[in-house]
Amino acid sequence: MASRPPPGEPVPSDGALPESSYAEVGRSPFGVYVHVPFCATRCGYCDFNTYTAAELGGGGDAASYADLACREVRLARTVLGPTDLPVHTVFFGGGTPTLLPPRDLATVLDAIRQEFTLAASAEVTTEANPDSVDEAALGELRQAGFTRISFGMQSAVPHVLATLDRTHDPERVPLVAGCARRAGFDGVSLDLIYGTPGESLADWRTSLEAAIAIGPDHVSAYALVVEEGTRLAASVRRGDIAAPDDDDLADKYLLADELLRSAGYDWYEVSNWARGSEQRCSHNLGYWRGWDWWGIGPGAHGHVGGTRWWNVRHPAAYAGRVAAGTSPAQAREVLTDEQRRVERVLLGIRVADGVPLDELRPAGLAAAADAVATGLLDPGAHADGRAALTLRGRLLADAVVRDLVD
Numbered sequence: 092m093a094s095r096p097p098p099g100e101p102v103p104s105d106g107a108l109p110e111s112s113y114a115e116v117g118r119s120p121f122g123v124y125v126h127v128p129f130c131a132t133r134c135g136y137c138d139f140n141t142y143t144a145a146e147l148g149g150g151g152d153a154a155s156y157a158d159l160a161c162r163e164v165r166l167a168r169t170v171l172g173p174t175d176l177p178v179h180t181v182f183f184g185g186g187t188p189t190l191l192p193p194r195d196l197a198t199v200l201d202a203i204r205q206e207f208t209l210a211a212s213a214e215v216t217t218e219a220n221p222d223s224v225d226e227a228a229l230g231e232l233r234q235a236g237f238t239r240i241s242f243g244m245q246s247a248v249p250h251v252l253a254t255l256d257r258t259h260d261p262e263r264v265p266l267v268a269g270c271a272r273r274a275g276f277d278g279v280s281l282d283l284i285y286g287t288p289g290e291s292l293a294d295w296r297t298s299l300e301a302a303i304a305i306g307p308d309h310v311s312a313y314a315l316v317v318e319e320g321t322r323l324a325a326s327v328r329r330g331d332i333a334a335p336d337d338d339d340l341a342d343k344y345l346l347a348d349e350l351l352r353s354a355g356y357d358w359y360e361v362s363n364w365a366r367g368s369e370q371r372c373s374h375n376l377g378y379w380r381g382w383d384w385w386g387i388g389p390g391a392h393g394h395v396g397g398t399r400w401w402n403v404r405h406p407a408a409y410a411g412r413v414a415a416g417t418s419p420a421q422a423r424e425v426l427t428d429e430q431r432r433v434e435r436v437l438l439g440i441r442v443a444d445g446v447p448l449d450e451l452r453p454a455g456l457a458a459a460a461d462a463v464a465t466g467l468l469d470p471g472a473h474a475d476g477r478a479a480l481t482l483r484g485r486l487l488a489d490a491v492v493r494d495l496v497d
Contacts, residue, residue, distance in 0.1 A: 096392070096401045096421075096422070097422075097424065098422060099400070099401070099421070099422025099423050099424050100422060100423060100424065100425075101422065101423075102400055102418055102420035102421070102422060102423050103418070104417045104418060105169075105170070105417070105418060106166055106167075106169075106170045106417075106418030106420060107170060108170065108171075108395060108396070108398050109398055109425055111396065111397060111398075111425070112395050112396030112397055112398040112425075113172070113396065114396065115383075115395070115396030115397065116171055116172065116174045116176070116383075116395060116396060117174045117175065117176060118396075119381070119382045119383045120179040120180075120377060120382045120383070121176045121177070121178055121179060121207075121382070121383050121384065121385075122178060122179055122180035122181065122182070122374055122377050122382060122383070122384040122385075123164075123167075123178055123180070123181045123182075123203050123207075123384060123385050123386075123387060124181075124182050124184065124374070124384055124385070124386045124387065124391060124392075124393075125160060125181065125182070125183045125184070125188070125199055125387045125388055125391075126140070126184060126185065126186065126386065126387065126388030126389060126390060126391040127156065127183060127184070127185040127186045127187070127188040127190070127191060127388065128140055128141050128142050128185060128186045128388065128389050128390065128406055129141070129142060129143075129153050129156070129185065129186050129187060129190045129191070130142070130143055130185065130186055130187050130190070131143065131187065131190060131220075131223070131258070132256065132258060133256070134255055134256040134257065136255055136256070136284075136287075136315060136316075136317070136318070136321055136322075136323040137318075137321065139185070139186065140186075140389060140390035140404050141185060141186045142186075142405075142406060152406070153190065153191055155410060156191060156195065156388075156406075157191065157195035157196075157198045157199055159409065159410055159413045159414070160199045160202070160387050160388060161198060161199055161202040162413045162414075163387045163388070163413055163419060164199070164202040164203055164206050164387060165202070165206060166413075166418065167206070167385045167387070168206040168207060170418075171385075171395070176207050177207065177208050177209065177210035177213075178203055178204075178207045178208070178209050178210060178213060179210045179213055179214070179373065179377070179382075180213065180214045180215075180216075180373050180374035180377055180384075181200065181203055181209075181213065181214070181215045181216070181374070182216045182217075182374040182375075183196060183199075183216065183217040183218065184218050185218055187218070187219070187220050187223050188217045188218055188219065189217060189218075189219040189220065189223040189224050189228065189232075190223055193228050193231035193232050193235065194231070196217060196232065196235065196237075197231070197232070197235035197236070199387070200215065200235055200236055200237070201235075204236070209236070213238075214238055214239055214278075214372075214373045214374060215236055215237045215238045215239065216237070216238070216239040216240065216241060216278075216280075216372070216374060217232065217237055217239075217240055217241070218240075218241045218242075218243065218282075219240055219241070219242055219243070219267070220242070220243050220259060221242055221243070221244065221259040221260075221263040221264045221266075221267050222258065222259040222260070222263055224267055224270070225267075225270065226270040226273070226274070229267070229270045229271050229274040229276070230274045232274070233271075233274040233275050233276055237276070238276065238277045238278065239276060239277060239278035239279075239280065239372075240271050240276050240278070240279055240280070241280040241281075241282060241309075241311070241372075242264060242267060242268060242271075242279070242280070242281055242282065243257075243282050244261075244264045244281045244282060244283055244298075244302060245257050245282065245283060245284045246261070246283065246284065246287065246290070246294070246298045247261045247264070247297055247298040247301035247302070248261070248290070248294045248297055248298060249261065250289060250294075251287045251289065251290045251294055251298070254287050254288060254289055254290075254332075255284065255287055256322075261301070264281070264301075264305060265304075265305045268281070268305050268306075268307065278308045278309060278370055279307045279308050279309070280307055280308065280309035280310065280311065280372070281302045281305065281307045281309075281310050281311070282311045282313070283298055283299070283302060283310065283311065283312045283313070283347075284312075284313055284314075284315050285298075285312060285313070285314060285315065285340065285343040285344070285347065286314050286315040286335035286336075286339065286340045286343060287315050287335075288327075288332040288333050288334075288335070289332070292339075292342060292343065292346065295343045295346060295347075296346060296350070299312075299346065299347055299350045299351070300350065303350065303351070303354045308365065308366050308370040309356075309363070309364070309365045309366070309370050309371070309372065310351055310356060310363070310364050310365075311362055311363050311364075312344070312347045312351075312362055312363075312364075313362050314335065314340045314343075314344070314362075315335050316335075317334055317335065341486050344485070344486060345482075345486075347364075348364075348482060348485075351364045352364075357443075358443060358485075359371050359376075359442065359443045360375070360376075360379060360441050360442050360443070361441045361480070361485050361488055363375070376442070378438065379438045379439060379441055379442050380438070380439065380442070381431070381434065381435055381438065381439075383395045383396065386401070386402065388402065388409070389402055389403065389404055389405060389406045389408070389409040389419075390402055390403070390404040390409075393420075397425060397426045397431055398423055398424075398425050398426070399423060399424055399426065400420045400421075400422065400423035400424075401420065401421055401422065401423070402419040402420055402421060403419055403420075403421045404421075432450060433496050435450055436450050436451065436455070436492065436495055436496050437492055437496065440478060440479075440480060440488065440491065440492045440495065441480075441488060443479065443480075444477065444479060445468075445469075445472055445477045445478045445479030445480065446477065446478050446495075447476060447477055447478075448473070448476050448477060448478055449476070451478065451495055452497065454497035455494070455495045455496060455497050458494035458495055458497060459473065459478045459495060460473075461494075462478075462484065462491055462494070462495075466481055466483050466484070467480065467481060467483055467484035467487060467491050468480060468481060468484055468491070469481050469484075478495060
């Protein structure tokens with residue numbers, strides 16, 4: 092959701108996929124992403140497709156969202172045809188999904204369950220801001236079938252939260268995490284951001300130690316990226332605040348890995364750590380492993396059998412198309428075999444297991460051997476036929492993968 096997609100090619104009004112994609116339906120595990128584009132306030136660093144109430148007009152507001160999303164779920168079932176497609180993962184992201192009443196989120200999940208069925212032990216996640224839920228809401232979500240919740244903690248340090256325009260009290264995070272535990276969620280995750288202007292290494296340690304003390308099952312730690320078009324980017328351009336420093340980001344990543352590993356969390360993707368394999372985010376692993384998914388909502392992306400598409404971004408435009416019974420897709424691209432191979436390498440290298448060496452061309456194989464020699468790829472994994480990042484390799488993952496895809 093963060094970056095604007097390429098122009099792409101037109102999508103038929105009924106949303107039909109190319110025949111080449113239909114031939115692959117059902118071959119990969121299938122997931123559903125539900126984008127809820129509403130936020131109480133707009134954070135200065137965020138360029139996701141989100142809107143506050145003041146930015147929306149009729150037809151695109153939160154009150155009508157559940158009905159519209161259910162209509163797109165039914166469209167997805169029609170487009171994908173009669174093939175049995177149990178949904179292995181559902182992820183409600185945003186925005187702030189929990190700005191909607193729990194019954195609305197439950198309604199959309201019920202539509203997915205009715206149209207596709209949920210696989211046994213399906214993972215059903217929602218993101219939440221710490222101040223957008225309480226014990227009663229979490230109980231309703233769990234009863235509706237949500238199994239996992241990811242709280243946007245970001246930091247435990249008030250001045251860092253203020254720079255990020257986050258409005259929650261840091262003390263709220265352990266309270267809602269405890270409520271989620273009592274409600275019976277199988278997995279509780281915390282999202283952190285490091286590299287905020289003005290954040291010291293000691294501040295970052297404070298946030299990590301606070302997160303670990305809460306005892307989540309999963310922690311995500313993302314480096315702050317200054318995205319064009321955001322208020323943060325404007326502040327950096329004016330010189331009001333300094334851009335994140337690469338050396339500082341590296342130091343903070345190393346500290347995160349050290350503290351999280353010491354606390355029993357294993358890294359399984361460059362920015363993610365979990366207490367055991369069962370607590371890894373299966374939905375995100377599906378992205379990194381090239382599974383199929385349908386994206387519901389304004390600006391949502393989907394991918395089935397080598398065809399990737401994206402919906403119109405504004406909620407009012409989305410509402411108009413869905414209400415008219417036409418596909419809300421703005422455009423799509425049909426990936427070539429080579430493009431799909433490159434994406435498997437680009438995404439797969441981020442995961443601890445890495446990518447099979449047989450995905451690499453001769454130049455990439457030579458680069459992998461060099462990366463082993465320089466400590467960027469694991470020699471044991473290389474001997475087993477895989478390219479897998481070392482800790483040092485994770486710090487330089489973008490540079491490593493550029494060489495591997497040659």
